[in-house]
Amino acid sequence: MERENRVSVGGMESDKDVRVANKRSLRCSDLVLRFVALALTLAAAVVLGVDKQTTLLEVTLVSSLPPVHVPVTAKWHYLSAFVYFVVANAIACSYAAVSLLLTLATRGGKKNVALMIIILDLVMVALLFSGNGATMTAGLLGYQGNKHVQWNKVCDAFGKFCNQVGAAIAMSMLASLAFLLLVLLAALNLHKKHK
Numbered sequence: 709m710e711r712e713n714r715v716s717v718g719g720m721e722s723d724k725d726v727r728v729a730n731k732r733s734l735r736c737s738d739l740v741l742r743f744v745a746l747a748l749t750l751a752a753a754v755v756l757g758v759d760k761q762t763t764l765l766e767v768t769l770v771s772s773l774p775p776v777h778v779p780v781t782a783k784w785h786y787l788s789a790f791v792y793f794v795v796a797n798a799i800a801c802s803y804a805a806v807s808l809l810l811t812l813a814t815r816g817g818k819k820n821v822a823l824m825i826i827i828l829d830l831v832m833v834a835l836l837f838s839g840n841g842a843t844m845t846a847g848l849l850g851y852q853g854n855k856h857v858q859w860n861k862v863c864d865a866f867g868k869f870c871n872q873v874g875a876a877i878a879m880s881m882l883a884s885l886a887f888l889l890l891v892l893l894a895a896l897n898l899h900k901k902h903k
Contacts, residue, residue: 737893738811741886746804748883749836753797756843756876759784761869782866789846790873796839797880800832800887826894829887836884840877847873 760783766775784790807825814821850870853861863870 735811735815738890739808741890741893742804742808742811745832745883745886745890746801746808748879748886749797749801749804752876752880752883753794753801755872755879756784756790756797757794759790759869759872759876761866763865765865780865782862782869784873787846789842793839793843793876793880796835797876797883800836800883803828803832822894826891829890829894832887833884833891836880836887840880840884843873843877843880847877 760781762779762781764777765780767778768775784794807828810821810825847870849859849861850866850873851861851863853859
């Protein structure tokens with residue numbers, strides 16, 4: 709009786725078997741993207757969370773005296789945008805770990821869990837993009853400064869610090885794109901189910 713449901717078309721089995729293969733590849737893609745998002749958000753939070761640089765800056769108090777060398781330290785928690793970025797990536801990393809475990813445990817069987825995961829994936833996209841935007845704005849001010857309000861650029865003095873910020877932003881952007889792909893895969897899967 710099982711053989712009656714299978715029809716060979718061009719060397720392939722029936723449409724039912726193709727759907728199972730596509731479902732497996734979608735599930736595999738889902739797991740890989742969740743793991744990538746987990747790794748990237750963890751790396752982004754750690755790279756910026758340990759970012760610290762101390763340098764000596766020349767400060768001229770009086771023009772007739774030689775400049776004074778003052779040690780100045782740049783730390784990630786001095787800017788609220790960087791704190792938000794680290795917290796947002798830590799939340800997204802924790803969520804990615806939980807959603808990876810839930811996806812493995814339920815194997816796509818429970819619709820309520822799948823719907824909750826899709827909605828939370830979308831929330832993570834918004835959270836990460838907002839954190840990335842805030843951090844990019846602060847980083848751009850550090851890199852270029854703002855002459856209108858007389859904020860000097862600081863990345864020429866804190867090059868290592870700014871490079872780590874840039875690396876963390878790049879990793880977090882890739883993680884937010886992974887979460888966005890998860891939402892798009894879920895929408896594609898939903899579209900295929902209702903055909």
